[in-house]
Amino acid sequence: MSNWIHVGHLTDIPAQGARVVEHDGRRIALFRTAEDEVYALLDRCPHKGGPLSQGIVCGKRVTCPMHNWSIELADGQAIAPDVGQAHTLAVKVEADAIYIEAA
Amino acid sequence: MAHTAMKLVLVGNGMAGIRTLEELLKLAPDLYDITVFGEEPHPNYNRILLSPVLAGEQTVDEIVLNSRAWYAEHGITLHTGKRVVKIDRARRQVEADDGTRADYDRLLIATGSKPFILPVPGADLPGVVGFRDIADVEAMLAAAASYQHAVVIGGGLLGLEAANGLIKQGMAVTVVHLAPWLMERQLDEPAARLMQKNLEAKGMKFLLQKQTAELVAGASGRVAAIKFKDGDSLPADLVVMAAGIRPNTALAESASLYCNRGIAVTDTLQTVTDARIYALGECANHRGIAYGLVAPLFEQARVCANHLAELGYGRYSGSVTSTKLKVTGIDLFSAGDFVGGEGTDAITYADPIAGVYKKLVLKDDKLVGAVLYGDTVDGTWYFQLLREGRALSDLRDHLMFGQDHCGNLGHQGQNRAAAMTDEMEVCGCNGVCKGDIVKAIKNHGLFTLEDVRKHTKASASCGSCTGLVEQILMATVGGDYSATPKDKAMCGCTDHTHLEVRAAIRDQHLTGIPEAMAFLDWRTPNGCPSCRPALNYYLLSSWPGEAVDDPQSRFINERAHANIQKDGTFSVVPRMWGGITTPAELIKIATVAEKYAVPTVKVTGGQRIDLLGIKKADLPAIWRDLDMPSGHAYGKAMRTVKTCVGNEWCRFGTQASMAMGIKLEKALYKMWAPHKVKLAVSGCPRNCAEVAIKDVGIIGVDSGWEIYVAGNGGIKTEVAQFLIKVKTDEDVLEYSGAFLQLYREEAIYLERTVHYVARVGLDYVKQKILDDADYRRELYQRLLFALQVEQDPWLERVQGKDAHEFKPLQSAAVMAVA
Structure with missing residues (x-):
């Protein structure tokens, strides 16, 4: 049992791109890969807090525009040799509608 | 999966073989x-660092490159301490000395080399060792603990490093060498004499042109003395044979694989005898050369892995190597053909008092060899010039005086890494000290500039300290340091170079990123942040009006048409033609700044006004x-044309520079x-617009008008x-435009005009x-055509293009879902 929040549709996000949704005072970045998978992360790079939503999406990773850290979208882990983890949120897509789990 | 996979057996658990596996696992993990067989009882370690271990600067544990856990993690069966004694090519099976067998579909031989043991009486006595593996180093350290006199046979790179280590361990060391001077394969005589003098000052003794006759045992049965052909003799409790190495081909020969000073291999690293069997590293002979340094082995490993992964398009065509001695306080470098000869000429510089000697050998206007001492x-x-085969006519006059390529900003004016202490900052952007870099190189077993950048961030931002970092890398890992290869792949997604990719896009009329990636066999499904922007640029610049821009392949600044700042806000710089504005324009800017509460308004170096701290969502409204x-x-675009007031106002002005700039x-x-392009126009040679540091001035x-090109005022002033x-003004436009179009068509992405x-x-x-x-006229026409299809990006976005880029999504109310 969990609370899901409707935040938009798959087509709202460009493929290999991201959109930001503000909820509960938090900036949440929603990523869409080339294969139309959707991931949700807090829009903060574990390095120096850069906005991940502004990065380039390749495969299942995003590269922070500030200092080029690459972050795994599925678990928020930084790619070695960098060490750190961005906060991830549960997300689901049903009939093109995107939902994130309420905190 | 496991039972359907093919079987690969690697014989030789050393750096060449394991590097190949690492490359292979990246390409085709499953x-x-x-299965790996290693004769030594250790996992793969960094053989280059045996010298520091012997000198007591590092421990054996510190030089392990792949722990046993690494093998386990990748599902690799590891047999250490087992020597493969037989290859049954008919049954495709290898057998080790303890009877262990393994079947193979592909076999990789990387058995390395053996020290050459002089065929003299007593060569098999206890106390006589090579300098090749951990066991040798352990034997030398044990000898140093209880004995006094050491003799090293061979005054080459390896011998001198061994002698240096033994002196550090407190032994009295004599180096015996057959040739008239030391390191005769890497140095010419003047450089070698200088080095010998410095080594003698460290306590090393030398016997040159001396031939060993016999090693004599003492009462204990251990070696006690060395006798020479001329009748002389010396006490010797330890004899290190460092008179060269021989490719270890015994196993290959026993399997009837063709060997001739190494296992003969093709450009794909397959043995010429059996295409299922690959060989690389020191045991292999490629086009007549068996390489003994790490950089070529790694190049071979990359190609070999590519073929093992069944991609099949890499070719190894040989390497140019360089040498650097890893003896503290001895500064020596050599590369290529430094002896010279017919058709070559040499530039020499010698300052014996200061202990400096340099010789550069040129042939057909290209650098073919270099020796540097001191x-x-x-x-x-020099190594880079040599590998690139660059024409030197424009450089020849000051070639000897060096590049001074370390820049002079951000690292205390230092350009000699050796003179820096561990605490001194090398990379001013990321705050990395020399000690941090040395430690990372040693602890993580790094060999390339890219590795060092990844691990330490040194020289990974502005790059001005690249030269210093390369020096540190070279000093730490010696001649095995791997310089950026000449034909460097664009990124990890492909083996093609930037220029190959450009050519394919042009010649094959490729107009889309997916199409280009498919045609060029990209390894990743949709590239990486390094290749995608480059591809996007190459497509747009090759096929203006046809190729469609991919905003998702642009860095955020070019996607949002504003500069992202450290807090995630943006800055807005409207164009002011030639740096000239009007009261009406200034009122407009002031009104916007007040309306949107812009926190900082700054005059830029390019003669315009920057509004900083703008929220992304406000950008389209501000532009409107x-x-x-x-x-x-x-x-990465034309930024500004900076101007002085010129003859419209200035009493010295000779031309209308403002009008020309506009x-x-x-x-x-x-x-x-x-990359970004900046221009400037000055109205007289007093040059108030600083044209000498612009891409076009x-x-x-x-x-x-005089036209100057390829200046730069950033990291390194050029x-x-x-x-x-x-x-005429029209000529200025045509020549400048043609130059910039040539640059647009031929430069590598992120290459400034100065580097192009x-x-x-x-x-x-x-x-x-x-x-x-x-x-020239064609170039200029192509530029005009490309520009006429471009629209003003701000106007387009005011009119609604890419609205999603600037607007956040709205979240609905929370709803409960079972």
């Missing part, structure tokens, strides 16, 4: 079940209110480029070079722009 700061630069063209201050800026407006003189003097011109040579540029008037 293709093979892998001052090796420019070794990396400003109603000014985009300044492209955020793009014409140029309007002509080049909306021009994307491989124009100086007005009484009789016309003075622009004179291209031509022209009469350095790569192709100013003579080449002159040939295209000055000598061939038709081609």
Whole structure:
């Protein structure tokens, strides 16, 4: 049992791109890969807090525009040799509608 | 999966073999079940660092490159302490000395080399060792603990490093060498004499042109003395045979694989005898050469892995190698053919008192060899020139004085890494000290500049300290340091170089990123942040009007048409043609700044006004209110044309520089480029617009305009070079435009004009722009065509393009879902 929040549709996000949704005072970045998978992360790079939503999406990773850290979208882990983890949120897509789990 | 995989057996658990596996696992992690046999009881370690271990500067544990956990993690079966004694090629099976067997579909032989043991009586006595593996080092350390006299046979790289280590361990060391001077394969005589003097000052003794006759046992049965052909003798409790190495081909020969000073292999690293069997590293002979340094082995490993992964398009065509001695306090570098000979000429510099000697060997206007002693700061630069085969006519006069390529900002004016202490900052951008870099190189077993950048971030931002970092890398890992290869792949997604990719896009008429990736066999499904922007640029610049821009392949600044700042806000710089504005324009800017509470308003170096701290969502509205063209201050594009007031006001002015600047800026407006492009126009040679540090700089003189190109005022100041003097404004536009179009068509993405011109040579540029008037006009026409399809990006977005980029999504109310 969990609370899901409707935040938009798959087509709202460009493929290999991201959109930001503000909820509960938090900036949440929603990523869409080339294969139309959707991931949700807090829009903060574990390095120096850069906005991940502004990065380039390749495969299942995003590269922070500030200092080029690459972050795994599925678990928020930084790619070695960098060490750190961005906060991830549960997300689901049903009939093109995107939902994130309420905190 | 496992039972369907092919079987790969690697014989030789050393650096060449394991590097190949690492490359292979990156390309095809599940293709093979892998089994590794190693004769030594250790996992793969960094053989280059045996010298520091012997000198007591590092421990054995510290030089392990792949722990046993690494093998387990990749599902690799590891047999250590087992020597493979038989290859049954018919049954495709190998057998080790303890009877262990393994079947293979592909076999990789990387058995390395053996020290050459002089065939003299007593060579098999206890106390006689090679200098090749951990066991040898342990034997030497044990001897140093209880004995006094050491003799090293062989005054080459390995012998001198062994002698240095033994002296550090407190032994009295004599180096015996057959040739008239030390390291005769890497050094000419003057350099070797200087080095010998320095080594003697460290306590090393030398016997040159001395031939060993016999090693004599003492009462204990251990070696006690060395006798020479001329009748002399010396006490010797330890004898290190460092008279060379021999490819270890016994196993291959027993399997009837063709060997001739190494296992003969093709450009794909397959043995010439059996295509299922690969060989690489020190045991292999490629086009007549068995390489003994790490950089070529790694190049071989990359190609070999590519073929094992069944991709099948890499070829190894040989390597140029360089040498650097890892003895503290001895500064020595050599590369290529430094002896010279027919058809070559040499430039020599000698200062025996200061202990500096340099010799550069040139052939057909190209550098073919270099020896440096005492001052090796420019070794990396010479090595790069040598590998690139660059024409040197324009450099020859100051070639000997080096590149001074370390820049002079951000690292305390240092350009000699050796003179720096561990606490001194090397990388001023990321705050990395020399000690951090040395530690990372040793602890993580790094060999390449890229590895060092990844692990330490040193030289990973502005790059001005690259030269220093390369020096540290070279000093730490010696000649095995791997310079950026000449044919460097664009990124990890492909083996193709930037220039190959450009050529394919042009020749094959490729107009989309997915199409280009498919045609060029990209390894990743949709590239990486390094190749995607480059591809996007190459497509747009090759096929203007046809290729469609991919915003998702642009860095955020070019996607949002504003500069992202550290807090995630943006800055807005409207265009001011030639740096000239009006009261009405200033009122507009002031009104916008007040309306949107812009926290900082700053005058830029490019003579315009920057509004900083803008929220992304406000950008389209601000652009609408400003109603000014985009300044492209955020793009790899034409930024500004800086001007002085010129003869309209200035009493010294000879030409109307403001009007010329505005014409140029309007002509080049909306021009994307491989990197940012800045111009300037001065109205007289007093040069108040600073044209000497611009990509294109124009100086007005009484009789016309002088055009200068490829200047740079950033990380490293580079003075622009004179291209031509022209009469009319129209000529300025045509020549400048043609130069920039040549750069747009031929430069590598992120290459500034200064680096592009350095790569192709100013003579080449002159040939295209000055000598061939038709081609110049064609270039200029192509530029005009490309620019006419571009729109003002701010205006487009005010009109609604890419609205999603600027608007956050709205979240609905929370709803409960079971």
